[in-house]
Amino acid sequence: MSNAEEQTGPPTAGTLAHRVPDLGALELLLAVARLGSLGGAARELGITQPAASSRIRSMERQLGVALVDRSPRGSKLTDAGALVTDWARRIVEAAEAFDVGAQALRDRRDSRLRVAASMTIAEYLLPGWLLALRAQRPDTAVSLHAGNSTVVAERLLSDEADLGFVEGLTVPTGLDSVVIAHDRLIVVTAPGHAWSRRRRPLEASELAKTPLLLREKGSGTRQVLDAALGGLARPLIELSSTTAVKAAAVSGAGPAVLSELAVGEELAMRRLVSVPVEGVALARDLRAVWPTGHRPTGPARDLLSLTRG
Amino acid sequence: MSNAEEQTGPPTAGTLAHRVPDLGALELLLAVARLGSLGGAARELGITQPAASSRIRSMERQLGVALVDRSPRGSKLTDAGALVTDWARRIVEAAEAFDVGAQALRDRRDSRLRVAASMTIAEYLLPGWLLALRAQRPDTAVSLHAGNSTVVAERLLSDEADLGFVEGLTVPTGLDSVVIAHDRLIVVTAPGHAWSRRRRPLEASELAKTPLLLREKGSGTRQVLDAALGGLARPLIELSSTTAVKAAAVSGAGPAVLSELAVGEELAMRRLVSVPVEGVALARDLRAVWPTGHRPTGPARDLLSLTRG
């Protein structure tokens, strides 16, 4: 069926999944890189040596690049293979974060550590913490519930969660807290936007009177911004997730105000540029919270200690 | 075969690839999130609606979490689904970087822009640049060759490359250059290490007399460190790739000296901690280079302009 139209060959054909090897193959490549042997890597992943051999070969065919130098006494990465392996590692690391997060979403019932966290924290910080926790306490089953500050407080107070994380300006009553990190909201635009070429920092008043891409009212981010500007933030569009705001900003729809955490990668890749602002307090604390008096112990304490640094 | 021993169920069974949906499924999920419709997402990816439906369903089964709320007039993400989608986006973005990099490694011949870059730059910076370039000039075929400064210079001077990137202390003769970014070498250890709890910055002399995890002699990183310490860096082990050094450091083998670029993620995830150092100049410039006189034009100029910010 799909032979007729794409007779030109595979350079830029099909979707991402067709051009990028699947996770199994990438894991295998990492194992080969580490162990210096196809057979060894196969053993580690619990498959047979011919399976590994064939899989690496088909990955090389797919990419059009030789990845490993085979010899009768082992396999070593090609120069190109080393580069590909490093890029592959990023994918696998993202997959590990996904995995640990998804597991926490599922466990729900019988978990020893029940965490409630705000969206931004759950999205950007928690997977890393959970990976670290798994590394030092492999058998701690964690469950995660994401929601705004109010929800986090409710779950803690009704003993549905052992430890919470919030990002608001105030700590809900009935909870003790400790600051674990700082976050700043920053103004970002697509690289083409006029603001991206500004010399002088933006004035608060300019920011207040310019229509912005914003999260809906009620989100932690929006609260902080409204407070900083005196309730004056003017929406160009209101979107329902950080991600939607980012996407709109990247596509040039206008300037957006987002957590530093959320746009780190986009800034590094220059899909967005940061616009300096002066005269506005856009910093906010990220806090771990727990019911007043009930200092975290056991697994909750372990996790908490990972989040401070 | 593998049924007998793992009758406990899927909580933490199998390898990563068994617990994480494949790229196709993740792309599909992102499309569903964006379009608010299974059928629409299916159309966008060039598959049929039942295929999309079944794939999302099996992803939900695999993760043990409901991801989308289906209704006769569209599909919307669950709360958990929104979180999963955000984590999925990270994987897909890493895959895009992989893809654009791998394509550049292959093209070789008929490409309009031939780039030669040092390992660190090719590893961490180039994929982002290439994605940005593809976004604004979709039909620029790029080929990439990675090697040390000497190799980059050779390729430029023999007209095998149009634009180069180097990270050494000096610019090879015969080349013009412009600084595009700054990098620092930093001292890192696993979180457990004694140095990770230091109050006062490390003295250069302490660093020089402590055995370190290092790249082999001849690497750009090693050169800068040796120069900064006066040729005195003392190896605990010499490893052949940045990655190997990182892995050793993470596993607690000892302190390592690595590019800031290389350890950004590990620091963010607290798999490594940075140890402040004083009295040593560990900064270095990253430069774009080209044959003296031949100012970059066309695609090379496009790429160059993306790298400055």
Add this chain to the structure above:
DNA sequence: ATTACTCATAAACCCAGCTTATGTCGCCAT
């Protein structure tokens, strides 16, 4: 030479995901 590694090849199998063909539900316009 024998042994012990390595990787490659060949044939048979199995399952995940695809398509085509249909069914069901809710909304909207006539």
Add this chain to the structure above:
DNA sequence: ATGGCGACATAAGCTGGGTTTATGAGTAAT
């Protein structure tokens, strides 16, 4: 109300990529 149109679900059959088992072939060290 009643078609019609959108959405998603279900069922049956096909295909291909990845697997295993079983072998072959090269190198190195004993």
